[in-house]
Amino acid sequence: MRLQHHHPRPAPHAVAVDAATQGNSSSSLDLRPPVMINSCTGRMGHSAAEAVVRAGLQLVPFTLTGFSAGVAVSNIGISGIPVELVGKERRQEAMDVVKDRYPGLVVVDYTMPNCVNDNAEFYARNGVPFVMGTTGGDRAKVAAAAEAAGVYAVVAPQMGKQVVAFQAMMEVMAQQYPGVFTGYSLTVTESHQRNKADVSGTAKAVVASLRQMGVEGFKDSDIRKIRDREGQLQMGVPEDHLGGHAFHTYTLTSPDGSVQFKFKHNVVERSIYAEGTVDAVLFLAKKRAEAAKEKVYNMVDVLLEGSLR
Numbered sequence: 001m002r003l004q005h006h007h008p009r010p011a012p013h014a015v016a017v018d019a020a021t022q023g024n025s026s027s028s029l030d031l032r033p034p035v036m037i038n039s040c041t042g043r044m045g046h047s048a049a050e051a052v053v054r055a056g057l058q059l060v061p062f063t064l065t066g067f068s069a070g071v072a073v074s075n076i077g078i079s080g081i082p083v084e085l086v087g088k089e090r091r092q093e094a095m096d097v098v099k100d101r102y103p104g105l106v107v108v109d110y111t112m113p114n115c116v117n118d119n120a121e122f123y124a125r126n127g128v129p130f131v132m133g134t135t136g137g138d139r140a141k142v143a144a145a146a147e148a149a150g151v152y153a154v155v156a157p158q159m160g161k162q163v164v165a166f167q168a169m170m171e172v173m174a175q176q177y178p179g180v181f182t183g184y185s186l187t188v189t190e191s192h193q194r195n196k197a198d199v200s201g202t203a204k205a206v207v208a209s210l211r212q213m214g215v216e217g218f219k220d221s222d223i224r225k226i227r228d229r230e231g232q233l234q235m236g237v238p239e240d241h242l243g244g245h246a247f248h249t250y251t252l253t254s255p256d257g258s259v260q261f262k263f264k265h266n267v268v269e270r271s272i273y274a275e276g277t278v279d280a281v282l283f284l285a286k287k288r289a290e291a292a293k294e295k296v297y298n299m300v301d302v303l304l305e306g307s308l309r
């Protein structure tokens, strides 16, 4: 494994451009941090890594993986950049190397719901700011780990600007008109690619706002999760996007059935989240440079600050 070898600190092209045009001040470097993405082996991690490169930020050429030691997997390439895979058994060693070679880095996590808390605690313990894009886990514990370590973090199940704006609108509606949908019944259906492990984190967030608007008796487990091809096609997912989509429909019906509201957000592919991820990284770098008192944010905070491009 190349981790053992000493490499001179790289001079990333994007940072070098900044340094040349902005007088090489430490703040210009801080505001465009190197980014480590865990895991570039996954669909979302791969897409976010491409967006990082597109944005001219330096992609750290190491990525944590869910593969165990001994499993034969080869390293991967992101937009022509070779990225070395690091199994869990060597992740601390890798993080020590990465922190040394890429000072000021920000970490992005797109892994699996079952490792959200372990990963958040790992980043917090290492004092590295992180964007937790992975859904699931105990979200309060993720925030608590970052707070306790004094580490900046954006924790959000949804990074897509326009969907985040919809979430924000629902939060505002809940604050302004609590109880407006009292007595209404709710159904929620979401469809994602077949191997999405958990129920939509975005749907859960929107349902939380709908509860504040008066919807009663609706549990997260009532969200209808579609993962089969037939159900996906029936919901209107284009056939060539069965492998990468996020369709959501929320239906509110009045007690006598005379009024119905439907909210939908349908996304194919992953670029909307990947671009939002870069915005979250830049937002965290800014918060760190400002030494902001608040440490833990969500994407609505990023949107409200005008930091979503």
Ligand SMILES: NC(=O)C1=CN([C@@H]2O[C@H](COP(=O)(O)OP(=O)(O)OC[C@H]3O[C@@H](n4cnc5c(N)ncnc54)[C@H](O)[C@@H]3O)[C@@H](O)[C@H]2O)C=CC1
Residues within 6 Å of the ligand: 038, 039, 040, 041, 042, 043, 044, 045, 064, 065, 066, 067, 088, 110, 111, 112, 113, 115, 132, 133, 134, 135, 136, 156, 157, 158, 159, 160, 196, 273
């Ligand atoms: N916040 C947002 O806007 C979005 C969030 N997501 C969420 O991101 C997560 C990942 O989604 P996908 O990329 O589609 O899944 P995926 O299954 O394609 O990728 C997950 C990757 O994580 C790796 N992994 C598993 N355990 C790991 C560990 N302990 N350390 C490092 N890597 C590990 C796996 O090997 C796999 O390559 C899901 O929770 C999904 O809901 C997805 C899209 C947008």
Ligand SMILES: O=C(O)C1=N[C@H](C(=O)O)C[C@H](O)C1
Residues within 6 Å of the ligand: 135, 157, 158, 159, 192, 193, 196, 199, 200, 201, 202, 203, 245, 246
């Ligand atoms: O796994 C996905 O794909 C997505 N996950 C997020 C979620 O669970 O809300 C965001 C979006 O729905 C895509």
